[in-house]
Amino acid sequence: MDAVTEAKRNAGYRAADLVKDGMIVGLGTGSTVFFAMERLGERIASEGIRIFGVPTSNQTAMRAEEYGIPLTTLSLHPVLDIAIDGADQVTPSKQMIKGRGAAHLREKIVADAAKQFVVVIDSAKEVSVLDAAVPIEILPFAYGSVCRKLASLGGEPVMRNGVKKDGPVISDNGNYIFDCAFGKVDDPSGLESAINAIPGVLENGIFAKMTEKTLIIVGKSA
Numbered sequence: 001m002d003a004v005t006e007a008k009r010n011a012g013y014r015a016a017d018l019v020k021d022g023m024i025v026g027l028g029t030g031s032t033v034f035f036a037m038e039r040l041g042e043r044i045a046s047e048g049i050r051i052f053g054v055p056t057s058n059q060t061a062m063r064a065e066e067y068g069i070p071l072t073t074l075s076l077h078p079v080l081d082i083a084i085d086g087a088d089q090v091t092p093s094k095q096m097i098k099g100r101g102a103a104h105l106r107e108k109i110v111a112d113a114a115k116q117f118v119v120v121i122d123s124a125k126e127v128s129v130l131d132a133a134v135p136i137e138i139l140p141f142a143y144g145s146v147c148r149k150l151a152s153l154g155g156e157p158v159m160r161n162g163v164k165k166d167g168p169v170i171s172d173n174g175n176y177i178f179d180c181a182f183g184k185v186d187d188p189s190g191l192e193s194a195i196n197a198i199p200g201v202l203e204n205g206i207f208a209k210m211t212e213k214t215l216i217i218v219g220k221s222a
C-alpha cells in the first residue's frame, strides 16, 4: 500500500473509531471514507455495535452492503449523530471544497443533518486558500442561464464529461455537473451563498458554513 493510501486508511479508521453503539451515521463518498466504512463493517462483526448508515451516493450504498453496514433514510432519521466524509481541499479554518465524485449535493444535506461532521483526508488536501474548481450540480433545463450567471460571478464553468461515456456526467440525482474555476476564493462562505442563489443550481461543493461542528482528521502513514 502506498503512503497516500495508508494515510487515507489511517484517517478513515480513526473516524470509524469515534462511532458508538446505537449511532445513526452519515456515510460520505470517496476513497477515504470507504476505509472508514471498511472499519465500521469490522466493528459491527467483531464488537457487535448496532448502527445504521445514511448513504450519500449509489456507490456508497453498494459499499455499505458489501461491508455489512445496515442502511436507513433521512426521512426516518432526519437527525444524524455523526457524518463521516472526505474532501478535496481543506483550509486551516475548516472550509473546504468537495465534489470530485459528484456527490456533494447529498453530502451537504447529510452533513447538515449531522450533529458532528468528521472529515477524513490525507495531508495533500490541506491548503492555505481554496483554489480548486468548484463542482456545481445544475438542473439540465437551466444550465445555459446558470453558466451565464456563474461567469458574471467571475467563474469559468466547464461541463464535466464522462470517462467511459460520451457527453455529460449525470449525477445520482439526474443532473449535470460543472466544474467552475474562480481562482483563489477569498470569501468561501460568500461565494457558496452567491452560487446557490442562482436559480437552477442545486448545490455547490464549497462547504464553509458548518465549521463549528467539523472535526478534520488528517491521516498519517508509517
Ligand SMILES: O=C[C@H](O)[C@H](O)[C@H](O)COP(=O)(O)O
Residues within 6 Å of the ligand: 028, 029, 030, 031, 032, 033, 085, 086, 087, 088, 098, 099, 100, 101, 102, 103, 104, 107
Ligand atoms: O463527491 C465526492 C466527494 O466530495 C469526496 O468526498 C471527495 O472528492 C474526496 O474523495 P477522496 O476521499 O476519494 O479523495
